[in-house]
Amino acid sequence: DGGITQSPKYLFRKEGQNVTLSCEQNLNHDAMYWYRQDPGQGLRLIYYSQIVNDFQKGDIAEGYSVSREKKESFPLTVTSAQKNPTAFYLCASRQGWPRRFNQPQHFGDGTRLSIL
Amino acid sequence: DAKTTQPNSMESNEEEPVHLPCNHSTISGTDYIHWYRQLPSQGPEYVIHGLTSNVNNRMASLAIAEDRKSSTLILHRATLRDAAVYYCIPIMNRDDKIIFGKGTRLHILP
Numbered sequence: 001d002g003g004i005t006q007s008p009k010y011l012f013r014k015e016g017q018n019v020t021l022s023c024e025q026n027l028n029h030d031a032m033y034w035y036r037q038d039p040g041q042g043l044r045l046i047y048y049s050q051i052v053n054d055f056q057k058g059d060i061a062e063g064y065s066v067s068r069e070k071k072e073s074f075p076l077t078v079t080s081a082q083k084n085p086t087a088f089y090l091c092a093s094r095q096g097w098p099r100r101f102n103q104p105q106h107f108g109d110g111t112r113l114s115i116l
Numbered sequence: 117d118a119k120t121t122q123p124n125s126m127e128s129n130e131e132e133p134v135h136l137p138c139n140h141s142t143i144s145g146t147d148y149i150h151w152y153r154q155l156p157s158q159g160p161e162y163v164i165h166g167l168t169s170n171v172n173n174r175m176a177s178l179a180i181a182e183d184r185k186s187s188t189l190i191l192h193r194a195t196l197r198d199a200a201v202y203y204c205i206p207i208m209n210r211d212d213k214i215i216f217g218k219g220t221r222l223h224i225l226p
Contacts, residue, residue: 031212042203043160043216050212059215090159094212102148102167102207105214107159 002027006091006108012116013078013085021076021111023091030096032074033105036060037088046089049074050096078113086114120204125221128194136189136220138204143184148207151178151189153200154219160203163189199224 004025013019025032031050035043035058045058049068063082068074074093078085089111095103121139128134140149148167152160164171164178166187171178177190191198203219 033214035216042201042218045213045215048212048214056213058213092159092214094214096212102165104150104162104165105152105160107161110157110159 004091004093004106004108006089006111008111009109011111011113013113014116016080018077018079019085019113021078021089021091021113023074023076023108025072025074025091025093025106027093027095027106028071029093029106030071031094032068033092033094034058034064034066034074034076035090035092037090037110043090046076088112120206120217122202122204122217122220124218125223127223127225129225130196131193134191134194134198134222136191136202136204136222137186138188139186140204140206141185143206144208145184149178149180149184149187150205150207151176152203152205152216153198154203155200160216163202165207194222194224196224196226198222 007022033048034046037043044060046064047066049055052071055066055068065077091108092105094105119142148165150165151163154160164176166178166180179188201219201221203216
């Protein structure tokens with residue numbers, strides 16, 4: 001079945017450590033997204049990518065980095081510069097140009113990151 | 117970016133209709149209106165979308181105001197499984213940036 005796979009489901013980070021969250025999709029979607037969700041809050045956009053080898057900052061990109069070397073993969077690195085990384089991280093994808101305007105996003109099941 | 121305003125929370129009785137409002141007064145003429153919902157500890161799921169006219173699918177109906185400055189998601193017969201946070205999102209045709217607001221937390225009373 002087509003879908004989005006995020007791994008791991010739970011992740012623990014030590015102080016000063018970088019960690020990478022995986023996101024893979026087999027939907028042949030052009031656009032991919034990373035969101036952060038804090039308890040009781042809505043989703044905030046970290047980064048998004050409309051095409052391979054290109055990505056744009058969202059509203060809260062500081063302390064995060066991404067790459068888009070392959071269409072199906074969009075990993076997110078939470079760097080040590082992100083001082084409050086504990087959150088629920090969600091990856092999404094969406095059909096790109098020229099059909100994107102009315103195409104929905106598809107979400108993974110998320111990764112919960114905690115600080116040790 | 118188009119801004120949306122939704123009630124923080126709403127309550128409804130089971131098996132009754134629910135009307136979830138959203139104001140999007142800054143939406144542009146070609147922006148679609150999408151609705152998603154998020155169940156506890158899960159990623160959001162798509163519910164419905166529309167541009168100008170009312171839309172129906174197996175999950176819900178979407179009523180869009182004639183001036184497009186507001187819309188209402190209608191759940192015709194709420195069940196306990198509909199308890200979730202509902203997000204109203206304008207989808208711009210200019211780029212793929214998609215911003216979620218805080219949504220409306222819907223409580224269903226048995």
